[in-house]
Amino acid sequence: xxxxxxxxxxxxxxxVGEYAYRGDRFSxxxxxxxxxxxxxxxxxxxxxxxxxxxxxxxxALRSGSGLHPPRGWVVHGPAHTVCVIANMFxxxxxxxxxxxxxxxxxxxxxxxVTPDMI
Amino acid sequence: xxKLDELMKLPGAMAAFEFRGSGxxxxxxxAYPDRxxxxxxxxxxxxxxxxxxxxxxxxxxxEKVTTMKGFYPVQEFTxxxxxWSVVVSxxxxxxxxxxxxxxxxxxxxxxxxxxxxxxEAAFAILEKQEPVQ
Numbered sequence: 001x002x003x004x005x006x007x008x009x010x011x012x013x014x015x016v017g018e019y020a021y022r023g024d025r026f027s028x029x030x031x032x033x034x035x036x037x038x039x040x041x042x043x044x045x046x047x048x049x050x051x052x053x054x055x056x057x058x059x060a061l062r063s064g065s066g067l068h069p070p071r072g073w074v075v076h077g078p079a080h081t082v083c084v085i086a087n088m089f090x091x092x093x094x095x096x097x098x099x100x101x102x103x104x105x106x107x108x109x110x111x112x113v114t115p116d117m118i
Numbered sequence: 119x120x121k122l123d124e125l126m127k128l129p130g131a132m133a134a135f136e137f138r139g140s141g142x143x144x145x146x147x148x149a150y151p152d153r154x155x156x157x158x159x160x161x162x163x164x165x166x167x168x169x170x171x172x173x174x175x176x177x178x179x180x181e182k183v184t185t186m187k188g189f190y191p192v193q194e195f196t197x198x199x200x201x202w203s204v205v206v207s208x209x210x211x212x213x214x215x216x217x218x219x220x221x222x223x224x225x226x227x228x229x230x231x232x233x234x235x236x237x238e239a240a241f242a243i244l245e246k247q248e249p250v251q
Contacts (some may be wrong), residue, residue: 011189020208023207030190036186038182039180039183039184040180043176043180047169047172047173047176050169051169051197052171054165054169054197055199056165057161058158058161058162058165061157061158061161062158065153065158065199065202065230066153066200066201066202066232067162067197067199067200067201067202067204068199068200069199069200069245070197070198070199070200071198071199071200072198073169073195073196073197073198074194074195074196074198074237075173075176075177075189075192075194075195075196076192076193076194076195076196076241077177077189077190077191077192077193078188078189078191078193079187079188079189080188082189085198094188098238099237099238099239099241100236100238103198103237107198107232114232
């Protein structure tokens with residue numbers, strides 16, 4: 001969880017978690033209860049699977065589109081943001097976190113995580 | 119300048135578009151027609167409409183179950199692909215809902231090249247308040 005620890009040290013990062021593409025295993029650090037982290041992992045995995053399905057559909061329509069394969073997604077709310085790259089999620093406080101910095105860091109650190117298990 | 123034109127001025131902007139809540143593409147600007155065309159944007163708009171709905175449902179459910187606030191209403195959903203990202207928002211619609219309007223404005227989105235993408239700048243344009251008509 002080296003990347004998770006690095007993320008957690010960044011301003012505005014409330015919690016970081018990692019989920020298995022298959023099955024219900026997960027791990028997390030930060031200000032979430034275990035039950036909430038489990039719920040967040042399930043929601044993130046479901047959305048990631050949807051994004052991957054969309055990427056595959058895009059690829060089938062037009063090969064070479066820059067959206068395939070998907071690397072992640074971000075949901076930006078009024079006070080909090082959820083950033084997901086590969087199988088890692090990050091919960092942010094919007095007043096303190098830089099989304100550009102967090103997404104850039106996660107894309108770089110998780111660039112070699114293959115989607116083979118999806 | 120329209121919001122679509124403003125979105126096209128973002129670094130790495132490849133296309134900007136408007137779509138209905140049901141996903142139909144309404145209007146678009148395309149910087150690289152050889153790479154993105156109307157048919158691609160139409161499918162993307164339908165995907166973005168679905169993603170916004172799912173994210174909104176999850177944000178609503180999460181707030182109810184955890185009592186943590188600040189996720190709903192979803193302001194933007196961003197899909198990050200290998201080389202491109204797409205950011206979409208329906209925040210402007212919230213203003214109309216709060217004003218009691220039944221006819222809502224369209225969702226808006228922008229496709230950007232990842233190596234130049236400035237997500238926060240895209241959010242700022244999409245969140246800019248406009249008068250309710």
